[in-house]
Amino acid sequence: MENDLCLSAVDAVLRAESSFCKFLSANDSGETGGHQSGILISMTAAETCFSKEEIWNNHIMKRQINIIWQNDFSTESVLTWYESKKEIRITRFGRGFPFRGPEYTGALFVLTRADQDNYRGFIFNTEEEINEFLDTFGLTPAETNCPVRLSQSFSENREQKVIEQYIRSLDVDFPTSEEMSAAARRIFQQISTESCSPVQNPDKILLDWTNEEYSLFQAIEQERYGKEITDGFSSMESFVSLANKVLNRRKSRAGKSLEHHLSCIFDENQIQYSAQAITEKKKKPDFIFPSVEAYHDMTFSIDKICTLAAKTTCKDRWRQILNEADRLKDDTKYLCTLQQSISGNQMDEMQSEKVVLVVPEPYIRTYPADHRDRIWTLKHFVEYIRELEAS
Known part of the structure; x- marks a missing residue:
């Protein structure tokens, strides 16, 4: 999306409690010179202005609101509900309001509600701006004069545009695994319509971030290698070379992705930790x-030290974590994984080796029902570490 103002309007819609758009009529723009002033709001968008109770219980209802226009200036305007006319109007834009006059008849007006008293307003008066906003939400001109509804197709379209914008900004063939994970988190924050944080719901946000990174990685692969694959290969050697390059990069990214996102979650929760630090010889939990300094300090209580392994899958590799820290060889080991289900027998083996699985809450239901009480959610683990460090 090239137009910064349009991007701001889309972002405002995504973050708003509710939103509305319409083409300004001659009455709205003041072109007719009629006695009715202000912008008429369709009753289909009444929720953007007043609650149902306010409309039901009042013949006339007024509310003063602050509207920030075009990210540039604000007006102290008034919303008014008229029961007799069954209409809602916005008035009092102040002298010198720049969007009044016949040249604004047919302009697209977008109103977003941040809360009961604060709004943002946008006026798009060129075909390019209007089409860019409507296309972003998959709307036709006939689908205006009503609330802006977010559909699944919009979410996918929005994600695709943001990812394409990121890929265009790259000055390398592939970003590092750490940058890839960070970019995925930024993109998710930009396109997400939900309020979810690593503190409130680390289980959900971890899955959201890993899914977003996978989408981003696939998009970069397609951009970099799609044409080469479509055009075909001149020899078996060139095919094998590209296949190995792609597969090795995939393995490397998958192995690091979970660690990067867990680090961010721990940072957001203000947890102290060392990542990939050496305990003994070449062992690195x-x-x-x-x-790691506390680990090597023999006067530091072992009861206040803990390790966590991060493995995307753990069906066959969980035993690798058993000897990663000699001081903790007889203590509980924690293993965070995105593995969806393993057998009850394997979970029994883990329990006998004092291994506790840490699994994002939505995935726990895939595990054997009679073993689920042994599994910790990521939120449980985070709370445990915070209590451990506070003691």
């Missing part, structure tokens, strides 16, 4: 809490 993925995470040591509160630090």
